[in-house]
Amino acid sequence: MTKASRSMAIEVEGLSFTYGQRNVLEDIHLHIPEGSFLGLMGPNGSGKSTLIKCILGLLSPTTGTIKLFGKPIQRFNDWSQVGFVSQKANSFNSGFPATVFEVVSMGLYGKVGLLRFLTKKHKQKVLESIQQVGMQDYVHQNIGELSGGQQQRVFIARALVSEPKLLILDEPTVGVDAKSVQNFYTMLQRLNVERGMTLILVTHDIGAMTEYITDVACLNKCLHFHGNKLEFESQHDSMMTSLYGHDVRVITHNHDHHDHDHDHDHDGSGH
């Protein structure tokens, strides 16, 4: 399938976002085809989260347009097609009296609609989703009692339960231990390959995930690069200089690197 014939999950045209006097985003053009797994990277304060919030309709851009699945965002209303795992997901009140089942159910509430209750079928969906992230032993456990990695899996389940075609994750691995992070990326890759789900993963650390993604976008106020992984790797060094302002080398974080000695030298930087 050529790139031109693929339908687009997201089309961002000429998007700018100004916060007070400060330009957070400038003239962003970004087309993300369905079925891609995009790593959106950039330094802290580069506007990654702002761009994501615009795409999710949480913020309105100062100028420019956004289309989701070909529909202008103002008229887009099928939000169950879009799953979101926030950077702040883990910072909820840990005393909140909700079970894993209740939290994952929340992913269906928008789809079920006002003044309606969850049916048996919906509840089955919730359980399937919990199983999918391997949390079936914790269904009636309180969410606050789980570890950071387990909570993250519950939030993924909450985002997956409405069976979205697009899943957006904003730095989902902050505060999650190294081993869980790897399992987590593998799970995302499976969703991408087996279900053809479009994924956007926001991160300031692309090295840890280069083996899982298909495309890369580099953001620092403007979009510095957008293309597939191979293109990114070939111009990686100049890219990093323009993005971070000095020569930064991405070190591949393969957490069991020393045990298995994988060949992960794809960023050209070596160790």
Next chain:
Amino acid sequence: MELLQQLTFLERGVLAGLIIGFICPLLGAFLLVRRITIITEALSHITLTGITAGVFLSQSIMWLTFINPLYTGLLFSLMGSILIEKLRHIYKGFQELAVPIILSSGIGLSAILIGLSQGSTVEWYNYLFGSIVTVSLFDLLFILITGSIAFLILIGFYKEWLSISFDQEFAKTSGISVRRLNFFFSLLIAIVISMSMKVVGILLVGAMVTLPVAASIQIAKSFRQVVLLGILFGEVAIISGIVSSYYFNIATGGMIVVSGVILLLIANLIKRGKQFVSTFDVLTK
């Protein structure tokens, strides 16, 4: 209606109490997880302003003689909840400021209106601390209707409010219209406060909304359990409060609150006991 007319004054009081014991914890569970139980204090005091205004108007203006203070109470409570939302918006970084502002203005205005009107001390005392024996047929109807409305709204928006309370940003991205539902929610608080004050009294409405769920959250594992146990505790507090106030001839509101506090203590003891048992298990394994 005929059935209601046949009720004795005590039966009317008990029925009104049972409705309040059900609705208050149901609302309280949401207030608790949104950390805004304190809003009930502000709204109950602005309700007092409404009631004093109602009494004053019915005394001073001829064609308003038959105005019931419950109506003006509800009206002020609704206006208060909208004002609180406005103030929380204006003082974005200091949202808790809205409560003392509304609370003190409410008290101040009430003091003036009480001074201007000629209500008896007993009448004011009943409004402040609640009185089960003065629940008239009209009051009962008011509580029945507002209670049913509150119940339908609470059940209808249960899942949306739970999602918003847990994670507002996610709720928004899942297609829930957060702003509209938040507005409904503040109106609902106003309705519940004004319907409850006849039985438990203005100064103690906050307790009815807070104590049962403060007890249930200590034992509950899920939000559902917080709600269900909260309602159970609410009803127990109401019944034991009414019974004891009838026999000892003490303000109903006071006895209801004391019952609620006792339930809270018991719930905390149960939690302690559970923790003790589980550490004991770990130690002896």
